Amino acid sequence: MSYLKRIIYNCKKATLLIEKQEMGRLTLREFIELRIHLFGCSFCRLYKKQSLMINEMVKELFKRSDPQRSRLDDGFKKELQDRIENLLNDNS
Amino acid sequence: MILDPRQWVAAHADYLYGYAITRVNDEEQARDLVQDTFLAALQRVDKFEGRSSERTWLTAILKNKIVDVYRKKSSGLKPVAINDPDMEPDKFFEEDGHWLIEHGPKAFGIEHEDHLEKKEFQLILQKCLAKLPVLWKAVFTMKHIDEEATETICTEMKVTSANFWVIIHRAKLNLRACLQKNWI
Numbered sequence: 432m433s434y435l436k437r438i439i440y441n442c443k444k445a446t447l448l449i450e451k452q453e454m455g456r457l458t459l460r461e462f463i464e465l466r467i468h469l470f471g472c473s474f475c476r477l478y479k480k481q482s483l484m485i486n487e488m489v490k491e492l493f494k495r496s497d498p499q500r501s502r503l504d505d506g507f508k509k510e511l512q513d514r515i516e517n518l519l520n521d522n523s
Numbered sequence: 524m525i526l527d528p529r530q531w532v533a534a535h536a537d538y539l540y541g542y543a544i545t546r547v548n549d550e551e552q553a554r555d556l557v558q559d560t561f562l563a564a565l566q567r568v569d570k571f572e573g574r575s576s577e578r579t580w581l582t583a584i585l586k587n588k589i590v591d592v593y594r595k596k597s598s599g600l601k602p603v604a605i606n607d608p609d610m611e612p613d614k615f616f617e618e619d620g621h622w623l624i625e626h627g628p629k630a631f632g633i634e635h636e637d638h639l640e641k642k643e644f645q646l647i648l649q650k651c652l653a654k655l656p657v658l659w660k661a662v663f664t665m666k667h668i669d670e671e672a673t674e675t676i677c678t679e680m681k682v683t684s685a686n687f688w689v690i691i692h693r694a695k696l697n698l699r700a701c702l703q704k705n706w707i
Binding site: 443456474475 | 528695
């Protein structure tokens, strides 16, 4: 298989390069290879779009913490408070 | 900036709990992590230099504890975690590297903003994330959410730089495939 053909066919490698590119780690050669691949491959163009969208959505998912789920119950807080007070008093 | 441990629970406990639960997905464990964080912090109150806020300082301690959890969870299954046959990239591609027809990306159709749809989509995303092997999820989360440097992740999770890319690549391939399968 010719060099160019290998670039054009290799979606497996292209999807890895997309990942590296998102983190700013492409060599010039990789950058050019990815450009050539994406030019001819609509699957990977879509993959790239979706990959970026997934990154954004995962970030959102973690930042928007569910208020009900992410509250400690008062009993646990009181116990924790008592433990801290005790430790502080022991040391002083 | 002076630390005030008597106010920690009131001021930071819920925040730290929220931070922990999104990362470990286990209420019991998240509680323990908050407690351990406060107790560890109490022991190094004198090491606090006042360069960051109290909350930032406590969060940094919690973060280290979460990495410990990741490490413990993934250490027993490391070889499996990288070579899970169900999640091999070769499942998606032809021998020459081209997408297999049935796995080729298809449009999700949520490119336009629709609040309700987005919420449902996020629910599926959450389920798909949960299906990833622990080590992959840890690496993925540390990279994309905590925006840790690649070198830091490799050191803390004890993976080589080559394996880091293998994991990041496979995690995304499988996450995307899972979304395509369950959304469209």
